[in-house]
Amino acid sequence: MSASTRQIIGWVVTIGLAAVVVVGMIMGDTRDDDRVASLGAAIKCPVCQGEAIVDSPSETAQAMLEVLEEKVAEGLTDDQVFAYFTDRYGDGIRLDPRFSPQTLLLWLTPVIAVAGGVWMILSRRRQPELVSEEAP
Amino acid sequence: MTAIVGLIAVLVAFVSSAVLAVRGFIGMRKGSANVGRSLKWPVYGVVGGALAAMSVLEIAILLDDFSIEYIANNSASTTPTLFKVAAGWAALEGSIVLWGLVLAIFVYTVYLQVARRQEPDPLGAGALAVLGLITLFFFGLMLTVSNPFRVCVELASVGCFEGSNNPFISSVAAFEGRGPNALLQNHFLMAVHPPMLYFGYVGMAVPYSFAMAALMLGTSGSQWLQRTRAWTLVAWGFLTVGIVLGGLWSYEVLGWGGYWAWDPVENASFIPWLIATAFLHSAVVQQRRGMLQAWNFVLVISTFALTILGTFLTRSGVIASVHSFTQSPIGPVLLWFLMLVLVASFGLFATKIHLVASSPRLDSLASREGVFLLNNLLLTVFAIVVLVGTLYPMFLEAFGGAEVGVGRPFFDRMAIPLSFALLLATGVGPVTPWRSAKASVVWERTRTPLRLALAAAALAVVLSYRNPFFLLGLISATFLMLVILRNLYYSAKKVADKRETNLPAAALHVMRSDTGYWGGQISHFGVALLAFGMVFSSNLSVEDEITLTPGDTATVAGYDITYVEQISRTEPHRFVTGAAIEVSRDGRVVSYQEPRLNTYNTSSQAVATPAVYESVRGDLYLALRSINSQTVVLGVLWFPFIWLIWVGGLLAGLAVLWSRLVRKPARDSARVAQAVADER
Numbered sequence: 001m002s003a004s005t006r007q008i009i010g011w012v013v014t015i016g017l018a019a020v021v022v023v024g025m026i027m028g029d030t031r032d033d034d035r036v037a038s039l040g041a042a043i044k045c046p047v048c049q050g051e052a053i054v055d056s057p058s059e060t061a062q063a064m065l066e067v068l069e070e071k072v073a074e075g076l077t078d079d080q081v082f083a084y085f086t087d088r089y090g091d092g093i094r095l096d097p098r099f100s101p102q103t104l105l106l107w108l109t110p111v112i113a114v115a116g117g118v119w120m121i122l123s124r125r126r127q128p129e130l131v132s133e134e135a136p
Numbered sequence: 137m138t139a140i141v142g143l144i145a146v147l148v149a150f151v152s153s154a155v156l157a158v159r160g161f162i163g164m165r166k167g168s169a170n171v172g173r174s175l176k177w178p179v180y181g182v183v184g185g186a187l188a189a190m191s192v193l194e195i196a197i198l199l200d201d202f203s204i205e206y207i208a209n210n211s212a213s214t215t216p217t218l219f220k221v222a223a224g225w226a227a228l229e230g231s232i233v234l235w236g237l238v239l240a241i242f243v244y245t246v247y248l249q250v251a252r253r254q255e256p257d258p259l260g261a262g263a264l265a266v267l268g269l270i271t272l273f274f275f276g277l278m279l280t281v282s283n284p285f286r287v288c289v290e291l292a293s294v295g296c297f298e299g300s301n302n303p304f305i306s307s308v309a310a311f312e313g314r315g316p317n318a319l320l321q322n323h324f325l326m327a328v329h330p331p332m333l334y335f336g337y338v339g340m341a342v343p344y345s346f347a348m349a350a351l352m353l354g355t356s357g358s359q360w361l362q363r364t365r366a367w368t369l370v371a372w373g374f375l376t377v378g379i380v381l382g383g384l385w386s387y388e389v390l391g392w393g394g395y396w397a398w399d400p401v402e403n404a405s406f407i408p409w410l411i412a413t414a415f416l417h418s419a420v421v422q423q424r425r426g427m428l429q430a431w432n433f434v435l436v437i438s439t440f441a442l443t444i445l446g447t448f449l450t451r452s453g454v455i456a457s458v459h460s461f462t463q464s465p466i467g468p469v470l471l472w473f474l475m476l477v478l479v480a481s482f483g484l485f486a487t488k489i490h491l492v493a494s495s496p497r498l499d500s501l502a503s504r505e506g507v508f509l510l511n512n513l514l515l516t517v518f519a520i521v522v523l524v525g526t527l528y529p530m531f532l533e534a535f536g537g538a539e540v541g542v543g544r545p546f547f548d549r550m551a552i553p554l555s556f557a558l559l560l561a562t563g564v565g566p567v568t569p570w571r572s573a574k575a576s577v578v579w580e581r582t583r584t585p586l587r588l589a590l591a592a593a594a595l596a597v598v599l600s601y602r603n604p605f606f607l608l609g610l611i612s613a614t615f616l617m618l619v620i621l622r623n624l625y626y627s628a629k630k631v632a633d634k635r636e637t638n639l640p641a642a643a644l645h646v647m648r649s650d651t652g653y654w655g656g657q658i659s660h661f662g663v664a665l666l667a668f669g670m671v672f673s674s675n676l677s678v679e680d681e682i683t684l685t686p687g688d689t690a691t692v693a694g695y696d697i698t699y700v701e702q703i704s705r706t707e708p709h710r711f712v713t714g715a716a717i718e719v720s721r722d723g724r725v726v727s728y729q730e731p732r733l734n735t736y737n738t739s740s741q742a743v744a745t746p747a748v749y750e751s752v753r754g755d756l757y758l759a760l761r762s763i764n765s766q767t768v769v770l771g772v773l774w775f776p777f778i779w780l781i782w783v784g785g786l787l788a789g790l791a792v793l794w795s796r797l798v799r800k801p802a803r804d805s806a807r808v809a810q811a812v813a814d815e816r
Contacts, residue, residue, distance in 0.1 A: 014583070017594045021611070024597030037679075051397060055397055057744050062761075106546075109524045110517060113516070117513040125498045125500075
């Protein structure tokens, strides 16, 4: 078997395996999507020290988790569930803050940090011959 | 009496710190050869004072001296000895004493290194001077806003209601102390995790001091960098181990089965860890290629400033957290110190940077230094995201904005993609050549690991594990691990061929010949194990809640869980009630477990303590939700392979020992290994 044939087989194998994985991901998780767990991780236990209701063994958190289970069973959407809790406990109950003018900087910071970093790295690269060595 | 002796010790350390700072600066300016001699006594004073202060506090705790406010409020005569010792640092004032002691130990080790040198060492003298200023601040705290030796002047019903800084005032002694916080006397790790973390946290003061001294002297060149990196490595190792043990503690004690909650104080230890990790990598770029000089100063200064910020967050009570202590006047003082550090350090940096920075430019992004830059970008962005997420609610509230919570969903969303990218870069980076790397070379070194990683993921898909996070995690962790093993195998094979030894001996030879590089690879291997542990335990976990009456059995994750009986017993410091549980698998009893509720004499609320059956396949985690005479309600969690997190994390930190302690092989045989390393 020639070197180029082996190379082609290698590529086919790599791409084939990657395709299986990608298709698997698109077909999705075969386990049930646990909405109570994911929503519960995003709702703060109001009497605890910064813990989510799924993370806290306190009675308040357990009671709120039961309410959450009911609401999910009733078929409320995520937004409706959050609205139910923020109406009662205020916006601070959400551990996954909404995008709003108040949280603009929070959400933009990662973007700014990445852009700034990439710009710094690119500007430190050796310049192409034509423009280099002009500035001291 | 205790207060007087303790405060004298603190005072000795305080005055010695001032003398150390002054003499250190003089030694740095003069550049005299015998700087060790002039710094000897101030160093002894700092170390002796710090040791004496901690000892006095510990002895007084062990002797139940409740005339001291701190002891009356944080220990009790019934507290077990181990937790009495831990009480020495488990609350605010004591933790500052431990901070001072750890800093003093670092001062002493730096001093030993400086005193051993024959030639003048202005850099070392300057670093000791800066360290002297830092110890001056912390011992100053102990004399003023954070005095551990306050005497009690007014009793509360239990413990002490009010204390006084005046050690000569006539004191009143409580009959019994209040005891430690219930959560903090539940697990032996409470005696290990804080000191480890402190050695890491406080140790970052040493690289900072060397960086400051280098800036003051305006010395470019690699001497400051080499010494700074070596010290950072030591502190980083401790910090890594400390963080991992903290995760283990929270897993074994808090009862919800998690090890990391993005709690502000966990973040406070993680942010400097990220920046220190970035520095460990970018320092290599400066050593090899002379690049990134200014950037390295920024990283070292930031790491230290972040440890002070973390101390402020933990000790001031500005945030709600399992770690935070009560409101205390120490908060504003720490904030001012942080401002001072930032202004002084970056001010000095701005005025002196032209003397120390002269960076050659990057030849090509596709090179080892290019990957290092990517690594620094990812780690720095990671740190910024966590920092902003941690501080944002506080700032918004301070400026009159709405109340906003930032928690696990936000951090997870940011951290997971960054971690995947970091894992892949960790795999590719160490096998990418310096200066300019041909794609074909890198591909040759990574294609087999990549194919095998994809094959593992494809197999998982066939077995119907199709969660994208699970698959991506599996691919990146497998890839990283296989690249490291492949690299070691081929390097060892070349040495084995040339020296005609067997493969394991050759592998050991390779790893000993370049301890810096292979220490790093061992650490990366630990990271890969940790990633496996996280991927498996979080994506394949099973959760259930079962209600049992005595004699009942329920099955979770293949284990039969039988409720035998309710138990209760009285211990000197607590009342325990729990459930005796028999765990069996395939009809064979494998373990007895006792999830329980502990009610401490000193607090009314019961603390639930989970019981964990640990096996190679994973952990069966039993948390007691409620219990009465008829039934018990248990939360049962199954975490496959979660032990990989602890093993991998500890390996990542302890890998420092390989770089620091392993001796290189004799020179002639090292040449062969060097030839192999050059091809890399």
